[in-house]
Amino acid sequence: MAGRSVGAEPPRASLPPVEVSEAAVRSLLARWFPGVAVRVERMGSGVSTPVYRVIISDEVTYLRLGEEPGERRDAEVRAHELVRELGIAVPEIVRWEREPPELDRSAALTSRMPGIPLDEFDGDATVALRQAGRDLARINAIPVVGYGWVDVVVGDDRHLAAEHTTRSAWTAEYLAAAEIVIAGGALPASLHDAMRAGIRAWADLPDLKTSRLAHGDFDMSHIYVHPTTGAYQGLIDFGEIRGADPRYDLGHALIHVGGDRGRVAFEDIVAGYREVAPVDEAAVQLQAVAIATRALVIQLGRAPGAYRDVLTRWLEMLLDDDL
Known part of the structure; x- marks a missing residue:
């Protein structure tokens, strides 16, 4: 996403995310985890990134989406990988898809940070x-x-x-x-x-x-x-x-x-x-x-x-x- 200048488009964190339908999110998770009971809850915090708490067989994970149609969070996923390679405790990327057919943006599932x-x-x-x-x-x-x-x-x-x-x-x-x-x-x-x-x-x-x-x-x-x-x-x-x-x-x-x-x-x-x-x-x-x-x-x-x-x-x- 280019062109985030002061006089033009507001920066990422200044705009609320463009939401996707809950049905689309559930469809994605059903494909990722076929036959598994999955509970989904939209998180209220984190204005700039759509985040869902996803419970899969009693394991809590978090689904993070791009903020707007067409956005790919390749860099965020890569940053997690680079930081974890240093031995720093950050959530693990459990599942990642750049262009899931159910959505108009990327989707990444991360592990839960304890505490x-x-x-x-x-x-x-x-x-x-x-x-x-x-x-x-x-x-x-x-x-x-x-x-x-x-x-x-x-x-x-x-x-x-x-x-x-x-x-x-x-x-x-x-x-x-x-x-x-x-x-x-x-x-x-x-x-x-x-x-x-x-x-x-x-x-x-x-x-x-x-x-x-x-x-x-x-x-x-x-x-x-x-x-x-x-x-x-x-x-x-x-x-x-x-x-x-x-x-x-x-x-x-x-x-x-x-x-x-x-x-x-x-x-x-x-x-x-x-x-x-x-x-x-x-x-x-x-x-x-x-x-x-x-x-x-x-x-x-x-x-x-x-x-x-x-x-x-x-x-x-x-x-x-x-x-």
Whole structure:
């Protein structure tokens, strides 16, 4: 899917999925598992990717579909394979079909990650957060050709390829987003110069020959732990993967990780990450400015809500360097 520029088509996560009929989903599963009792339930979470809980002979799995007609999730499936090859605990691809006759898009069945999301766990999560940070650093070392959404798999080695061939083409969307935020009055006028300077500093970072794989939506809901002990179980949901700068996911985590645990949760992730790869905190803050700016543009096109306020506050803190 190309052409996700600010001035044209909204990015993947800003639109609800184009749904398919339940009858079509059941028909697909009947072909995959003939003669087997299958229960299907549409999941309410995960706005951008249609997800169904599928119970096959008491085994819980999850069916993940493309978001829109014609979409093929080759890259998401390949990302699972590459990450699992590193020994990182992520769901296994149980079944995958690029063009199932019952549907107008791809379908992938994944195993269930044991445990619960970390944002539902009340105990000490230090060890789990650090392990998640170590795993994230290893994921962020996987090379991607190009920048932006990772939609295709290319070549005999089945490497991941993104929509933009150059970093400058990718960052142009964020530069445009900054101007939309400024024109929309979302930030105080006193921060407009800092906004332009911050986005420009991020855009001027070196263009690497290959980008790095970013989870793209890394937060506490995608880290799984044991419900009683809090032991780390693994990571889920690679539906927002992209080719990005090496520390893109840490920039996203800076804004989205914490909640009731506060800044210490992010610091635990960084501590684990540093055991595998160096972390430039200034570069992470620049990533966060870019990510928050792009996300805020999406929110400005919607009714005001809590997430818009969160993004605005973060941008004000980042641009004031009040962290």
